[in-house]
Amino acid sequence: MHHHNHYYGQTHILARYCGLDDEHPPRIRGYLQHGWNVGCGWNPVHEFFDGAWRYTWTDANRRRGHALGRRNYHVVGAPFLYLMELEPDLGVVPEQERRGTLWFLFHGWEGGGKGGRIEGDHARLISEIKETETEPVTISLYYTEFERAEVRRAYEKAGFEVICFGKRGWNYEGTDRRFLYKQLETFRRFKRVAANRLSTAVFFGVAAGCEPAVYGDAMELEGDNPVFGGQARIARLWPEMLGKDVDLAAARATTDVELGRAHLMRAAEMRMLFDWNPRD
Amino acid sequence: MTETELPPVVRGELQPWTDENPAGGPALTALLADLLPVRIGRALVAGPHDAGVLDLLARRSADLTVLVRSVSDAAALRDRGAVVNGALDGLAAENPARYDVIIAADGLDRLLGPDSPALNWTERADLLRGLAAPGALVVIAVENEFSITGLLDRRPAHERHGDDEWRPLHDDPRRPTSPAQIEAVFGPVTHRYARFAAHTLLDSGALRRTRPGFPGARLAMAGIAAEASATPLLAPVTDAAEAAARAGMLDAVAPGWLVVLGPAGPAHTAYTGSLTADLGADGWRIGDRAVPDAENAETVLFRLAAAEDVPGFRACAAKLGELGGGAFLDEIHDFVAVPTGPEIPLAAAWFRFRDRLVGGHRRHPWPPWMADGDDLVKTWLAMSGVEPTAEILEAGRALAGPAEDKTDLRGALAGAAAAEQTIKEQAGHIFGLERTMRFRDQQLRTREQQLRTLRDELRRLKSGRAVRAVSFVGRVTRLRDPKRLASAVKRRAKAFLLR
Numbered sequence: 048m049h050h051h052n053h054y055y056g057q058t059h060i061l062a063r064y065c066g067l068d069d070e071h072p073p074r075i076r077g078y079l080q081h082g083w084n085v086g087c088g089w090n091p092v093h094e095f096f097d098g099a100w101r102y103t104w105t106d107a108n109r110r111r112g113h114a115l116g117r118r119n120y121h122v123v124g125a126p127f128l129y130l131m132e133l134e135p136d137l138g139v140v141p142e143q144e145r146r147g148t149l150w151f152l153f154h155g156w157e158g159g160g161k162g163g164r165i166e167g168d169h170a171r172l173i174s175e176i177k178e179t180e181t182e183p184v185t186i187s188l189y190y191t192e193f194e195r196a197e198v199r200r201a202y203e204k205a206g207f208e209v210i211c212f213g214k215r216g217w218n219y220e221g222t223d224r225r226f227l228y229k230q231l232e233t234f235r236r237f238k239r240v241a242a243n244r245l246s247t248a249v250f251f252g253v254a255a256g257c258e259p260a261v262y263g264d265a266m267e268l269e270g271d272n273p274v275f276g277g278q279a280r281i282a283r284l285w286p287e288m289l290g291k292d293v294d295l296a297a298a299r300a301t302t303d304v305e306l307g308r309a310h311l312m313r314a315a316e317m318r319m320l321f322d323w324n325p326r327d
Numbered sequence: 328m329t330e331t332e333l334p335p336v337v338r339g340e341l342q343p344w345t346d347e348n349p350a351g352g353p354a355l356t357a358l359l360a361d362l363l364p365v366r367i368g369r370a371l372v373a374g375p376h377d378a379g380v381l382d383l384l385a386r387r388s389a390d391l392t393v394l395v396r397s398v399s400d401a402a403a404l405r406d407r408g409a410v411v412n413g414a415l416d417g418l419a420a421e422n423p424a425r426y427d428v429i430i431a432a433d434g435l436d437r438l439l440g441p442d443s444p445a446l447n448w449t450e451r452a453d454l455l456r457g458l459a460a461p462g463a464l465v466v467i468a469v470e471n472e473f474s475i476t477g478l479l480d481r482r483p484a485h486e487r488h489g490d491d492e493w494r495p496l497h498d499d500p501r502r503p504t505s506p507a508q509i510e511a512v513f514g515p516v517t518h519r520y521a522r523f524a525a526h527t528l529l530d531s532g533a534l535r536r537t538r539p540g541f542p543g544a545r546l547a548m549a550g551i552a553a554e555a556s557a558t559p560l561l562a563p564v565t566d567a568a569e570a571a572a573r574a575g576m577l578d579a580v581a582p583g584w585l586v587v588l589g590p591a592g593p594a595h596t597a598y599t600g601s602l603t604a605d606l607g608a609d610g611w612r613i614g615d616r617a618v619p620d621a622e623n624a625e626t627v628l629f630r631l632a633a634a635e636d637v638p639g640f641r642a643c644a645a646k647l648g649e650l651g652g653g654a655f656l657d658e659i660h661d662f663v664a665v666p667t668g669p670e671i672p673l674a675a676a677w678f679r680f681r682d683r684l685v686g687g688h689r690r691h692p693w694p695p696w697m698a699d700g701d702d703l704v705k706t707w708l709a710m711s712g713v714e715p716t717a718e719i720l721e722a723g724r725a726l727a728g729p730a731e732d733k734t735d736l737r738g739a740l741a742g743a744a745a746a747e748q749t750i751k752e753q754a755g756h757i758f759g760l761e762r763t764m765r766f767r768d769q770q771l772r773t774r775e776q777q778l779r780t781l782r783d784e785l786r787r788l789k790s791g792r793a794v795r796a797v798s799f800v801g802r803v804t805r806l807r808d809p810k811r812l813a814s815a816v817k818r819r820a821k822a823f824l825l826r
Contacts, residue, residue: 049759050766074763076694081750096759100694107633121692122637219770278475309638315709319702320694 054215056224057126064129065323066223067159069224076322077119079126079217080104081215083127083247083305085284086275104250105307124307126252130227132311138232142256147183148239149209149257152198153249153266164191167197167266169287171241173205175263178292182210182238186246190214215322229253245281245288253302261289334401337415337421339440340399346491350468351377351527352434354598355585362518362591363387363428363464371426373415374433374659375400382406384430390427393419414440415454425460432585434468441493447629448502449512456588464589468522472497472504474582475568476554481561482734505579506531509586517591520598521581523550528585528598533606534578540626542611542618544572546597546604547581554582562737565687625680625744630683635692636778641710648673648711656745670713674723682730695749 052058052075060080062072077100080088088101088108095101100119103109143183152172155165176184185208192198193211199321202209212229216222223229234240240252243263253259265278282289287297303309318324328531363383370388372381377396381404384391391408394415395401403413411418415438435451443554446454452467459465471477480487488497507558520528527550529543537543548568555564558586571580578702596611597604604613611618624647631640651669684691685698697703705715713719734742788794805811 049763076696096762097750097755099755099759106635119694120635121694122635218766220773312637313709316706319697319706322694322696 050216051081052079053219053222055226056222057081057227058124059214059222059224060130060133060227061123061317061321062323064133065318065321067323070111073321073323075102077101079123080108083250085277085280087115087117092273102308105142105310107304122307122310123312123317123320124226124310125254126251127227127231127247127256128306128308128311130231131229131254131271134228134231135281138235140236145236145238145256147237148180148241148260149187149233149239150180151183151187151236151242151246151250152189152202153242153244153246153268155191155268163270164195165266166269167243167264169201172263172266173202173207176207176241177205179260179262180239180241185210185233185237185318187212187233196327230282244278245285249288250302250305253298254306258295259293259298262291263294279298283296332409333398334405334412336398337373337411337413338417338418339396339443340398340401340412340643341396341440345396345399346375346433348395348525349375349377350525351380351755353379353601354526354528355432356380357521357601357603358460358585358594358598359383359430359432359466360530361594362466362587364592368427369424369460370428371430371458372458373429373431374435374437376430376433378407378428380432384408384428388428392423394438396437414438414443415451416443419458419606422525423458425463426677427460427463428457429455429463429465431455431465431467431718434470434494434583436470437491445494447499448496450501457697459589462589464587467586467588468583469503469509469586470583471581472502473580474554475551475564475580476558476560476582478580479555479558479561479564479567479735483557505583509584513586515590516586516588518585518587520585521547522577522582522583522585523547524553526550526553526600529581529689530594530596530606531578531584533596534581535575537572538575538622539572540622541572541603541620542613542623543597543606543620544569545623546579546599547572547577549599551582553813556733560733560735563687566722574721626685628680629684629689632691633689635690637692644707644710645712647676648713670708670719671722671726673711673713674704674715674719675726678724678727679708680707682727684725688738688745779813 053072056078058072058075059069061075063069068071078089078095079102083104084090086108089095089105098119098272100121101109101112101117102121103112104122104124104125106122109122112120137279153165165225186202187257188202188209188211190211190213193209199209208231212233213226214221215226230248234255234257237252237257239260240249240255241260241262242249242264243261245261248259249259265269285301287294290300312320359380360383367384367385367388369390369392370384371383371392371394373394375397376393379390381393385408393404393408395409395410396402396414398412401410404410415435426687435448435455438451440445441576455467457761458467482495485495502514509519510516519531521531521534522528527546529546529550533543534547535546548565551564552567568577568580571577572764593601602614604611606620610620627643628640651673658710681703683689685703691698693703693706697706701715704720708715708719719760722758743822754820805815
């Protein structure tokens, strides 16, 4: 029902999982979490209409939302995990052939007129990446940074390959519904996933078999709302995910929790949950 | 005794009068059969009791006296033995020979008449026990004024009782209303059973030790529910009973007790209907079934649903599916044989669970559009590994029976609040849909603008020099080819004529 549900083609993935049209997916009756965060699954000032159901990736989001006075949650797990079920072979290479680091720069957003640009010392970050990574590095920029020539060029000049997975869309326009497909396909040929903030991409990378690393200048986001506790809270809650050499087993366990692997459901159940079955 | 001959009368008989619902039933009769010696000398049954109790006493006793205050009741019983018609004080005044067994399983509230002195509960108990021989077996029922059903009764105190309250029997400070007060009146007792409606008697010790969802509590809950079915309630008894069970106080809030004084035979832990149950070190034996003394599935599932722990719920449902059966999701009732495969009892169990979960306004993580229809049952059956076909759902619903439709005050208030909430949420839903439509309108405008732009570009392209040149070249080419020119003229002429 909310256009955020279409971000990254997540509703499209779930519609496909349910055996429905994934080009023009049916409306979800409520809000689908579209990215990992330290709060209830949405940004601190996200609007919700009365009685809306909220579909989160993990139970922690539900609990934090409950503490904010919000109800009507159902944990469904991350659509990325459903995509992995739908595409078990997409981009898969033999384990020994996985190579390099897919490095995600913390990204800004469209802003909706409220800012949303990131600011930080890219040169310093580039130096740190070069010092740390031992295999070829590919930098993934979200389009908000990819289209900022000064940012993109900084990484290109440093000798990194720079890629962009596309746009998540806005108001149902410009959604690249293959966004996560491309990301999954790419993850499956990389050995490591890294980022300068613990973020959705890191968890997706771990789920797709990458070793994670989180290091470097976390940078500032214009108009960032620290009401959920910001980076300090992330360090308190998920220390096992931070650093240049992360314990893989611990990271995988945390990733399963944060992406809600235990909450994945069958298609028939999801169709009823989303009210996607035709009513006579 | 001829038909016209009436039983002997002592002081205090009542007419016209009938005491409805005499004490009895299979549970009481079975307990008395265990407690009483096989051969009894003199026995007194005081107050209204049913034929089962009277027949048992008649079989075992050499000399049975039945005391009833109603003249018509006494006349109806005259073939059952030595019936005495009148009040307890009247019988005591006759100074009869002492009795070896006294049964007052109906309690001490229907033993006096309007002409009797205003004896309080303790005085009536003393008067009755005064008729017992030394070492006699005495069984007395005690009503509990502090019962859950009494506490949640929505009627004012003066409207709860009938015509026999010519004196306010229940406003009696001497009436024992707790296990401790019973002991204070009688001293140590041989047995005490909590009494639930007519069909469940449960040993007080076992009841104190049970916890919510355990077989002992389930037996008690079934009895409380039966007791509550005849009482207009402020709130469902379930929540209060579960809280009492958690506190180890189910015995203290039972509707009443049956107190056994003096030498009695060994008895079972519980009597329910025609079934007996025993609690031992290795769990319960209910009828011929061994039942572990553990929480039932329903309690576990309620807890998982309240915690919104769907993975936990799913695992539990899967386990139930592996076990098969389960029309009630508890071990107490599941002895009921069902002449079908395991899918239908399981569907029935899920229907009952849905009725109790939703009807009880319990917390759970599923949206209302799932709770209203069969979607929840379908979801849970699938979790149990059963494909929820229309046939299984229909048969399961039929086996489960209709959902209980009993409205209490809290339920009515909760229903009104839920309706209000639904209206608010529907308004929110409309707002959300309108907002979506606004986005979609914007999307349409964007697309339309794109189409207009494309059309303009096409128009510009068509009127451009390059397109004009290409078009000119095409025409010239046709003119240079007579066959193509002729067929083009022919085609146009045909189109003109057909217009």
